[in-house]
Amino acid sequence: MGETGTTIRVLFVSTEYAPFSKVGGLGDVAGSLPKALRRAGVDVRVVTPAWPGVLDRVFASGLKTTVLPERVCAAHDWRIRDAEVVKTEVEDVPVYFLRSEDYMGDMYPWHLDSRTASPFAIFCMQALELHRILKWKPDLYHCHDWTSAFLPCALAWHRHYRHVGGRSIITLHNVAHQGILEREPFMEASGLEPWSFNMEAMEFYGQVNLLKGAIVAANAVTTVSPRYAQEIQTYESTQELSGVIYKQRHKLSGILNGIDTDYWNPDTDRHLPERFSAKNLKGKARAREELLNRAGFAPQSQEPVVVCVSRLVEQKGFTLILSALETLPTLGAKFVFLGSGHGWIENALRQANERHPDIFRFFQGYDEPLSHLLYAGGDIFLMPSVFEPCGLSQMIAMRYGTIPVVREVGGLKDTVTDVDSPEGGNGFTFQTCDTVGMLWALQRATARFRDAEDWDRIRVRAMQEDFTWSKSALLYKALYRKTLL
Structure with missing residues (x-):
């Protein structure tokens, strides 16, 4: 477990990374939780697609960037899909942006089918291959929502990756979005074994459900609050998926999100006409x-x-x-x-x-x-x-x-x-x-x-409420250790 036997190595696999790419809370979590984990002693790194405009924002931020000499490659639909890897560090957290023609469209498609889902599958497989050029292999992949749900599925059912080993956690930020699409041609192009399309794995009322697959395949499942972890086990909250989540409840936990209190700080906020604190309003x-x-x-x-x-x-x-x-x-x-x-x-x-x-x-x-x-x-x-x-x-x-x-x-x-x-x-x-x-x-x-x-x-x-990531980071660290036992 890590080079020293004690340091846990975790790769955050996220399609958003604030402040450079963000649609919702996922981007905020990916941008702030790794910093807290790093302070807690976890060797955490982040991989994310370089969607249009993302690298422009990175360059404009003044962060030092390096283009790695090797490209990361993965096979999809019987073709090699490669990406340039642009590395930077954000408050001591290494971040790898993958630049490729596969990530030149909108971040999230209006309609999900095999073509529009393929960038997310490719991204997950490139994340699994990244260790080859980094010479750093994660003990654990921490995935988020349906957009990186393919990775736990690949570790369980892909015709190649199911043999390489690896453990994963999937965090459910919003179960309303599940990544549901028609079986073919997605299954054949993805490299998933045909037998993974069954009601105990990827199949969901005759279609592929990426999030369901990840909930079944991942070693642990988390949600972003304790209360939400309870709610999603009920039909009123998640309808047909509630049965799947209830069945997997033994590996489900709710860990409350925090906020980046360095950024959201009225005492230092540069956007305000005058700064303030609880002691001086x-x-x-x-x-x-x-x-x-x-x-x-x-x-x-x-x-x-x-x-x-x-x-x-x-x-x-x-x-x-x-x-x-x-x-x-x-x-x-x-x-x-x-x-x-x-x-x-x-x-x-x-x-x-x-x-x-x-x-x-x-x-x-x-x-x-x-x-x-x-x-x-x-x-x-x-x-x-x-x-x-x-x-x-x-x-x-x-x-x-x-x-x-x-x-x-x-x-x-x-x-x-x-x-x-x-x-x-x-x-x-x-x-x-x-x-x-x-x-x-x-x-x-x-x-x-x-x-x-x-x-x-x-x-x-x-x-005076404490909404920092400190407590949650320690809970995630404990969960990482438990998952690796």
């Missing part, structure tokens, strides 16, 4: 004024400012929010939304912007500096998710002293405790997935805001 008041000004409201408004930074999709509870749009003016608050996603949600928010310009502002798209201003300048953070594997936004909001209103689900329940609970809390929660529950929590939050002394206590309590 003057900068938060300044951020609040700047946000109100940017939103077209009076900077000195005393009404609570409710903010939301989100992908505009049903999962994030926007059916509840849209149903409540005409009730929001009765709460005596300002509302500022930032995000992009489904067109019908964007249109509804734009219409609310037009109907209620005195209380509502919608910024369409994603703007990194503006998101920091919302986190810092808001008083209340709205996140009424239908389901939430972990959620990072509520943690970031609390880090900036913006109190979350969330539904008690998944990682939201693991991180947000209602202020009216016996032990006191850091936010406002509701249970039912309906507008009534959400408005009830919002009404309690806006009412509490008007008690300045009480609100300051809640705010400081939220800002």
